[in-house]
Amino acid sequence: METEHFDLLVIGGGKAGKSLAMDLAAAGQRVAMVERGMIGGTCINVACIPTKTLVNSARLLAATRRAAEFGIDAGTPAVNLDLLRARKEDVVGTMVAGQRKSFLASGMDLVIGQARFTGPRTVEVVDDAGTPRSLSGTGVVVNTGMVPAVPDIPGLRAAQPLTSTSILTLAELPASIVILGGGYIGCEFASMLSIMGVAVTLVQRGASLLPREDTDVSAAVTSALESDSVSVRLGAAAESVVRTNGTVTVSLADGTTVEAAEVLVALGRKPVTAGLGLEAAGVDLAPGGLVAVDEFLRTTADGVWAAGDVAGTPQFTHASWNDYRILKANLAAVPGVALHSTRDRLIPYCVFTTPELGRVGLSEAQARAAGHDVRIAKMPVTAIPRARTVGQLEGMWKAVVERGTDRILGVSLLGHESSEVIAVVQMAMLGGLPYQQVRDAVIAHPTMAEGLQLLFSDAFLEA
Ligand SMILES: Cc1cc2nc3c(=O)[nH]c(=O)nc-3n(C[C@H](O)[C@H](O)[C@H](O)COP(=O)(O)OP(=O)(O)OC[C@H]3O[C@@H](n4cnc5c(N)ncnc54)[C@H](O)[C@@H]3O)c2cc1C
Numbered sequence: 001m002e003t004e005h006f007d008l009l010v011i012g013g014g015k016a017g018k019s020l021a022m023d024l025a026a027a028g029q030r031v032a033m034v035e036r037g038m039i040g041g042t043c044i045n046v047a048c049i050p051t052k053t054l055v056n057s058a059r060l061l062a063a064t065r066r067a068a069e070f071g072i073d074a075g076t077p078a079v080n081l082d083l084l085r086a087r088k089e090d091v092v093g094t095m096v097a098g099q100r101k102s103f104l105a106s107g108m109d110l111v112i113g114q115a116r117f118t119g120p121r122t123v124e125v126v127d128d129a130g131t132p133r134s135l136s137g138t139g140v141v142v143n144t145g146m147v148p149a150v151p152d153i154p155g156l157r158a159a160q161p162l163t164s165t166s167i168l169t170l171a172e173l174p175a176s177i178v179i180l181g182g183g184y185i186g187c188e189f190a191s192m193l194s195i196m197g198v199a200v201t202l203v204q205r206g207a208s209l210l211p212r213e214d215t216d217v218s219a220a221v222t223s224a225l226e227s228d229s230v231s232v233r234l235g236a237a238a239e240s241v242v243r244t245n246g247t248v249t250v251s252l253a254d255g256t257t258v259e260a261a262e263v264l265v266a267l268g269r270k271p272v273t274a275g276l277g278l279e280a281a282g283v284d285l286a287p288g289g290l291v292a293v294d295e296f297l298r299t300t301a302d303g304v305w306a307a308g309d310v311a312g313t314p315q316f317t318h319a320s321w322n323d324y325r326i327l328k329a330n331l332a333a334v335p336g337v338a339l340h341s342t343r344d345r346l347i348p349y350c351v352f353t354t355p356e357l358g359r360v361g362l363s364e365a366q367a368r369a370a371g372h373d374v375r376i377a378k379m380p381v382t383a384i385p386r387a388r389t390v391g392q393l394e395g396m397w398k399a400v401v402e403r404g405t406d407r408i409l410g411v412s413l414l415g416h417e418s419s420e421v422i423a424v425v426q427m428a429m430l431g432g433l434p435y436q437q438v439r440d441a442v443i444a445h446p447t448m449a450e451g452l453q454l455l456f457s458d459a460f461l462e463a
């Protein structure tokens with residue numbers, strides 16, 4: 001079989017890889033992208049887009065339940081799972097179709113199949129027409145992502161747990177579910193399923209949900225979930241799982257058990273590197289099966305780069321997209337010009353529970369651990385006029401300011417529309433604005449962002 005050579009060969013069409021492939025192909029380079037089936041990658045098919053579409057429906061349901069409170073007679077709302085799934089599939093399907101069109105319009109060679117390295121910068125793939133192909137690239141980018149991990153907890157695999165992927169195609173909502181893992185996926189599914197009427201038990205090994213957050217922020221997330229009837233079990237590692245006669249029983253480290261109709265495993269994700277033949281390409285792995293990269297996204301093999309989840313980039317679509325920008329600059333770099341680095345990126349994130357958590361920068365614990373002298377601002381969402389008009393009073397906002405420089409080091413916003421407001425703070429941080437400039441800016445009333453003036457005021461910022 002003759003090897004076809006390309007300027008750029010992308011393995012896995014994730015956020016970084018597909019963006020780079022489209023750009024360089026449209027610019028006239030010879031580009032091939034091998035994707036094993038999910039046109040558009042994880043985010044569009046089985047992650048951010050379908051889950052946030054479902055979160056939106058859950059919120060609509062919650063709002064409709066409260067309609068009378070807002071002077072609206074809306075009857076008795078209920079979930080219609082067929083319509084819910086159809087809408088989600090329509091949103092996903094439209095985006096996938098748009099992506100396929102853009103891929104082809106860019107002029108790239110889109111190869112549908114599973115790639116495996118056979119040598120330096122060379123892969124083999126059997127495409128969807130059954131034709132074996134050998135492809136090589138002057139530059140190669142590995143962007144194969146991650147898939148749900150199902151750890152070796154006794155009985156877990158045999159109990160056929162749902163994952164964040166398989167739960168998206170359920171034929172009916174279970175009456176009850178136990179969710180293993182109180183991270184992003186666990187909290188988001190607990191929130192939306194509980195609102196949809198499923199009895200949810202959320203089991204978390206550590207002492208708090210979302211363990212990267214400050215304990216007061218995690219506690220506020222916990223109480224928001226509990227107010228939506230989620231039973232939160234903290235300090236309760238799942239030790240074994242048994243499914244009998246339609247009931248799943250999970251035994252916890254504290255000696256208790258939880259029973260439910262289904263179990264969802266949300267215990268992290270594992271990189272897609274096994275079976276990729278990386279050893280044949282001279283690409284070393286890092287701990288946990290990630291592709292080892294330096295700050296410029298170079299792997300250990302000359303001309304081979306990696307990006308996104310599989311390269312250990314924080315697991316967010318926007319972080320992978322930033323990898324694409326770095327790769328684009330670095331692939332075009334000429335000798336003597338500094339490469340773009342992943343160091344010191346300010347990567348915000350949002351957890352789409354209801355209410356949602358918007359996060360940027362350092363938490364209080366991270367700031368103190370890094371040796372910053374800090375002032376803390378904390379405020380209940382009830383202080384914000386907009387929260388009153390929309391009747392969304394749950395949550396709290398917290399900011400970390402550096403004493404002396406007045407720099408905003410980080411913000412955690414739990415509350416209505418926090419995923420939007422967080423970008424406002426991010427811009428202030430990127431612009432190096434001291435907190436007083438945010439406090440004293442004229443911000444439109446009544447908006448949630450206006451709450452920033454209050455948060456940074458003497459009423460809420462400690463002296
Ligand atoms: C349930 C869930 C919800 C999430 N919600 C959010 C959110 O709201 N916001 C957010 O920012 N992030 C969210 N994330 C994280 C986000 O989805 C990921 O960080 C992001 O999709 C990673 O993109 P990537 O570029 O690493 O590659 P991916 O998009 O994972 O793409 C990798 C691609 O490689 C392909 N592939 C793998 N192996 C091969 C091979 N051998 N040959 C060919 N192709 C191959 C795969 O089919 C896949 O399409 C969520 C994740 C999950 C699971």
Ligand SMILES: NC(=O)c1ccc[n+]([C@@H]2O[C@H](COP(=O)([O-])OP(=O)(O)OC[C@H]3O[C@@H](n4cnc5c(N)ncnc54)[C@H](O)[C@@H]3O)[C@@H](O)[C@H]2O)c1
Binds near residue numbers: 153188
């Ligand atoms: N909104 C978003 O941006 C979003 C949404 C979903 C997922 N994601 C990405 O997906 C990644 C994976 O999410 P995830 O929630 O699967 O993983 P995670 O690592 O965030 O959470 C897993 C949790 O499971 C707990 N755990 C581990 N073993 C346990 C056991 N035996 N019993 C009980 N609890 C146990 C851990 O303490 C941890 O808190 C995240 O890192 C995130 O970056 C992002």
